[in-house]
Amino acid sequence: MKELVKYSNWDEAPDILYVPECASLLKIGINQMYKIARTNNFPVLHFGKQLRVPKEALKRWVQDQTMPN
DSSP states (O other): OOOOHHHHHHOGOOOOEHHHHHHHHTTHHHHHHHHTTTTTTTTOEEEEEEEEEEHHHHHHHHHSSSOOO
16 A cells, blocks of 8 residues: 555645545544444445545535534
8 A cells, every 4th residue: 555645734635535544634543534434424435445535525524523503
């Protein structure tokens, strides 16, 4: 597998993300991100055993998970 780049903001991230890249953007651990990615309501693409996440879908998911004030 290629060496993963850690992204500090959404603009520099590619359109399709690896799960560890999602973890970097969300500032959470990789294991926690894999747990989230395996839930039914998370927007993940399956390529065999590999998981990929569209950046825009991740943004929408984060907004949907955010509780209003």
